[in-house]
Amino acid sequence: MKHQEAIIAELLTTAFQDETLRNAYYEAVQQKQFKKGDILLQQGQVCRYSYSILSGVVRGYYIKDGRDITTSFNFADDMVMSLESATRQTPSPETFEVLEDTLVEEISVEKLMVLRERFPVLEKIWTLSAESYAIWLEERLASLQFATAKERYEQLLARYPEIVRKVQLSHIASYLGITLETLSRIRAKG
């Protein structure tokens, strides 16, 4: 679940000026360091934790017919969890895997829900995040629906220039819905 929105960041800053909230949050949260290859959530398991990335990169993907299909790349300030699995407590459709050493704040979904109920501003932030995530998905969908492979790659680069340095091509390719070879050729031509 990705969002990154100025207004959300702002609200968070404001919210954290409240000491009661801040204390409750840091009591619920646990800082954790993961390393390359670690799995935050496994496809098929119920999502019990949400991770807020402080630094590092996390990839979301699922395996379908033996193929590894990337659904998202997540960086600092992104919230990593399966929205579907966390809200419905159903098996997660996706796996989240750490791509490089990554520092996160971990919170259990249960405690997250309690905090949301207790602090309306957090509930507000949650709602805005869900909206923002939906809008992000809409954009991604439009890109996938009618842009060519080359256009999709350029759109991705424009939005996340750092991605190419950090993530291997096969993951970027499946994220774009193309094969690794096609992506390599697109890059070669420019």
Add this chain to the structure above:
Amino acid sequence: MKHQEAIIAELLTTAFQDETLRNAYYEAVQQKQFKKGDILLQQGQVCRYSYSILSGVVRGYYIKDGRDITTSFNFADDMVMSLESATRQTPSPETFEVLEDTLVEEISVEKLMVLRERFPVLEKIWTLSAESYAIWLEERLASLQFATAKERYEQLLARYPEIVRKVQLSHIASYLGITLETLSRIRAKG
């Protein structure tokens, strides 16, 4: 913005047992009959109304490079609005067009926000709807990312069997991200 979720329907039923809420809602809302070809919201304009479909069909689409690209089909109980435009008051990326005589309840985005603030249960329903919409988009994205045209068509049919009777092929085709001719051939072969 689509959702259709059992839990949301249930919450709505419960919420409407509250007479105060019911009265406030029906004061804010206006029943309207639209006919084939009517436009509920035009791409480029700010979304000022939300429509709850009582009966009929509404198509969402956008024009890009002269092409007409369908983003959604909306039926009874769906909520029609541009989430992005309504929440941010920015120009709508999509147009909503009535495909057959359609009865709706219209409410201004402004009044909707007021109702959300006044009745926490409506705020709750809004949040669940946004989550549900995001999850629906995730599924659609996965379908577009790696299924073949034929598979995508079959998935659509499985989910909305009535669609083929009500909507012309060119719209279904662009919804699936393929051309009308390709869709016609898929149907011919079965």
Add this chain to the structure above:
DNA sequence: GCCGGCATTTGACATATATCAAATAATTAT
């Protein structure tokens, strides 16, 4: 009931992308 305009199907051909295979290049482990 007939005409005119859309919607759909069908055909021939073009193109983007996939697949399979091999050759380099870059990382990682020893």
Add this chain to the structure above:
DNA sequence: ATAATTATTTGATATATGTCAAATGCCGGC
């Protein structure tokens, strides 16, 4: 450092889907 492993590039060919064009089918208005 060197070998081993993994990632990327490149090539030849196959395939799905797009494009353009024509034929057929369908429906609403006169």
